[in-house]
Amino acid sequence: MAVLETRELIIDIPERADGRPLSLRMEPGQTWGILGPNGAGKSTLLHTLGGLNRPRSGEVRIDDTPLRQMRRSTIARQLGLVFQERQDGFPATVLETALIGRHPFLSPWQLEGGDDLEMAEKALERLELSDLADRSVSTLSGGERQRVALATALTQSPSIWLADEPTNHLDLRHQVAVMELLSEQARAGHTVVMCLHDLNLAARWCDHLLLLYPDGEACWGEAESMLKPKALEQLYGQPLTWAEVDGAPVFVPS
Numbered sequence: 365m366a367v368l369e370t371r372e373l374i375i376d377i378p379e380r381a382d383g384r385p386l387s388l389r390m391e392p393g394q395t396w397g398i399l400g401p402n403g404a405g406k407s408t409l410l411h412t413l414g415g416l417n418r419p420r421s422g423e424v425r426i427d428d429t430p431l432r433q434m435r436r437s438t439i440a441r442q443l444g445l446v447f448q449e450r451q452d453g454f455p456a457t458v459l460e461t462a463l464i465g466r467h468p469f470l471s472p473w474q475l476e477g478g479d480d481l482e483m484a485e486k487a488l489e490r491l492e493l494s495d496l497a498d499r500s501v502s503t504l505s506g507g508e509r510q511r512v513a514l515a516t517a518l519t520q521s522p523s524i525w526l527a528d529e530p531t532n533h534l535d536l537r538h539q540v541a542v543m544e545l546l547s548e549q550a551r552a553g554h555t556v557v558m559c560l561h562d563l564n565l566a567a568r569w570c571d572h573l574l575l576l577y578p579d580g581e582a583c584w585g586e587a588e589s590m591l592k593p594k595a596l597e598q599l600y601g602q603p604l605t606w607a608e609v610d611g612a613p614v615f616v617p618s
């Protein structure tokens with residue numbers, strides 16, 4: 365279990381003003397959604413949280429240790445990344461790819477053991493991929509590949525999940541299944557952070573939200589206080605109509 369914290373963080377987007385420094389704590393058990401229009405910097409923020417992009421200023425900490433003082437191998441044991449870029453040409457099967465999730469825990473040249481295999485198989489089962497275990501990833505559909513990426517992170521079982529549009533390419537049923545999976549991870553004490561384009565998924569499954577504006581302005585807090593129609597209309601530059609369904613707000617473009 366781990367706390368992910370940013371202190372006066374300014375992400376580095378070329379030619380953009382600093383905007384509001386981000387100082388927030390993402391704690392075990394919480395599910396954070398990062399919302400914002402195209403180009404607002406959601407992916408850049410996620411990459412910065414993962415230590416893949418250098419911040420312009422400020423810092424990211426895991427359990428009070430600055431990321432820049434941590435070895436990449438230590439970070440890899442804590443952070444699970446589900447990002448958009450995929451090495452699609454990589455000649456590996458679905459099972460071999462899921463097993464990559466265990467690599468941060470193995471020493472160099474150490475082969476995966478029975479426990480690792482069991483974790484990978486369970487993750488494939490959870491993502492309904494067992495039947496595709498021996499298929500080459502390069503032959504999969506977009507949604508199947510997305511689920512392989514999630515299964516790889518699940519095999520890793522990281523303290524902190526960083527997922528960039530985890531429901532990308534997924535049909536409705538799998539969108540719900542993946543949001544349920546991420547909620548389940550949070551309930552088990554993991555910290556879950558994801559970028560989302562779908563306001564309604566965010567409203568239903570995230571308990572904390574960070575709204576990122578194209579000029580670098582931002583606000584964050586408990587989901588209920590962030591899901592204000594006026595603020596969301598301003599965020600997306602889009603009038604919205606809203607209603608409440610089963611206790612959660614639902615937004616549609618007007």
Ligand SMILES: Nc1ncnc2c1ncn2[C@@H]1O[C@H](COP(=O)(O)OP(=O)(O)OP(=O)(O)O)[C@@H](O)[C@H]1O
Nearest residue numbers: 377378400401402403404405406407408409559561
């Ligand atoms: N290497 C780069 N050089 C110049 N500009 C960049 C570079 N990388 C990203 N940007 C710009 O930074 C801004 C933020 O990009 P980012 O991918 O983080 O946005 P996003 O909110 O995730 O967008 P989307 O919703 O479209 O995925 C964009 O305007 C993008 O063009």
